[in-house]
Amino acid sequence: MEQYFSEITERKNTRAVKWDLVKTLYGADDILPMWVADMDFKVPPAVTEALVNRAKHGIFGYTYTDKAYNKIVTDWVQYKHQWAIDNGWILYSPGVISTLNIAIQALTEEEDKVLIQTPVYPPFYNIVQNHNRALVKNELIYKDNSYQIDFEDFEAKLKEGVKVFILCNPHNPVGRVWNRSELEQILALCKKYHVFILSDEIHADIIHEPNKHIPIASLDEEMLHQTITCMSPTKTFNLAGLQASYAIIPDQEIRKKISQAFEKQGIHGINTMGITALEAAYTEGKDWLHQLMLELNRNIDYVMKELSRLEEVDVTKPEGTYLIWLDFTKLNLSQKELKKFLEQKAKVGLNDGVTFGEEGTGFMRMNLAAPFQLIKEGTDRIRRAIEERKG
Template identity: 40%
Template sequence: MKYNFDEKIDRTGTNCLKHDGMGMYFKADDLLPLWVADMDFRTPDFIMNAIRKRAEHEVLGYTFRPDSYFQSIINWMKRRHNWDIKKEWISFSPGVVAGLTLGIETFSKPGDGVVVMPPVYFPFFDCVKGTKRKMIENPLKLENGRYTFDLEDLKSKIDENTKLLLLSNPQNPGGMAWTREELVALTDICLENKIMIISDEIHSDLIFKGNRHIPLASISEEVANNCMISMAPSKTFNVAGLSSSLVIIPDKTKFARYERTMGVGHLGMGNIFGTIAMEAAYTHGDEWLEQLLDYLWKNYNTLEDFITKHLPKVKVMKPEATYLVWLDFSAYGMKNDELMKFTIEEAKLALNDGGRFGTGGDGWLRVNVGCPKSVLEEALERLKKAFAML
């Protein structure tokens, strides 16, 4: 089946955060939204058909997850990432960020040190601060247009009270698909210092050709027993509104501890349609995903070519993964609030403020290219017209 990613779907009036929520965040509702990390594409037919079929039975009572659900996850990880996992490693969370917070609550105590590597997905900061842990910033290094780990800085900042490290793998907002060599170097330090890693791998399926996602737990048995991985079909298949994510913890003792934390809040059941969607996605999603990745890469090339030609002062970080593109506007000399004000008022665009991603994000903007090409082209024209005035 040939999927149509050029289709423009009017999402307004659906309480959609990306479109209907702009007034709350940008104080304007007449902007072109390329901010929130969901896509403007139709949720795949095999997911919607599965949901419709279940909805025909008009009792939505308590349910459990069948063996076929777990097998779909196991099969997907093997097909997409060549990673062998077991049913007894798989748990649940009502969202990847919720999983990160539950992991922090489970595997550390207030006052413990938690490492974050900015610029990074900004809810990481909320997870650490909100659980009253001590945040240890280990900023990424920008080298040759790509981020790398600053391992010497990490070693200089950790101590015996450092218990956890939060990893964005693939990295958001930069789009790095961390290599095995990079991850081994990082995990060696964490193992030596008894620092557990909680890895956000929500973008793990959105990997562009020439790159590969390395699940953290696939590196070695020792690393597997020292980590927790939080994943979801939400970014891949555009089902974020179903609030259903999975957690993978290979170590039996750590798994039991996480399950106890989940049990206290009765958070493990999830919802019927989230379970249905996840199983359908991981059972039938390969062809749709291949077509999506091809479309997203063409969108990225459209953006890169346009900016190179019309906005040469802007530096584009080439993504190895994700549908998010990180753009450096620092050559224009604007402070963060000035840059945001300019893109809102003059370009009429809703983009993500780089400053929110922490150290190293000032002067940058994050652009979501998970939209029809015509929408992206309109956004680029608006940027061109606005910055031509400077």
């Protein structure tokens, strides 16, 4: 299995966003892309085999999910997160962002206040603003290369009439896995001010020891019915292009409301290949996931070691996800200059920090889900470019 992760698979000319849009996005062909959050690892062999066998069947008519299929999901959530969820709480959708958009439409009205914690995954802004909801920001506190929640500000914002809080856990891009104490404080405040929680937990399976992911809805029986938890195998097993996710909605009335909103938007679960891949991944992908975590930790250790040697770079070690948040503010470059420097001098394509909010100015996000050889090459390019800049 270890050799399986060291193989570099050619992804160019496969319509891969990460690789085939390099010149479009960065202006040159010789940029090493380390940005969009998919992996350069092949999926578990069992998933490939299941998809091939399904394709060989040759008929792709309408498919469905049922209680027997739901059990695959409930078993996985119990296995990974020790959360016993009911078989009937699950609704499927093409993606977490689709679910969050629908939920905002179904649970709020125009001009209602929706809170996010910044810097954060760029679509969170669109989810709020595209539906004419009022965006409220609770800026995370950045100190000593780590992030904390500003609970004083969090409560002050909730007190102003926030209707919905969108939680990102593990947090993208800063890599925090919110601990039990933090989650309990969030729950207590949301309960106090009657705020509904939409919890994006798409990275929940990718947690680095000794951290532990705790689904926020699992901690409070009352808030269980005021929370929608969004999960998916897509980040865990590199299935993003197959568009398979699910929402865990314990409250019957809210589940009915979201289901009706899905119907209005013409969303009818997940496609045949997504159904096939989810089942194979969750039932036969455990060994693959174990090896993935070993590879990711190797990559994280290398990036931390190499870039931490530079006075000009501070690195936030991820507690979860396969993404790493890099602080380049000590280079004293504008964001435009920083982006140009990394693309033209280091020849790497990272995610621009400001796309996660103004709090990301001076930062970049790097994707570490690739064979070590590629991670080493990208990291070394950044290090060499900074060392050459110093002369």
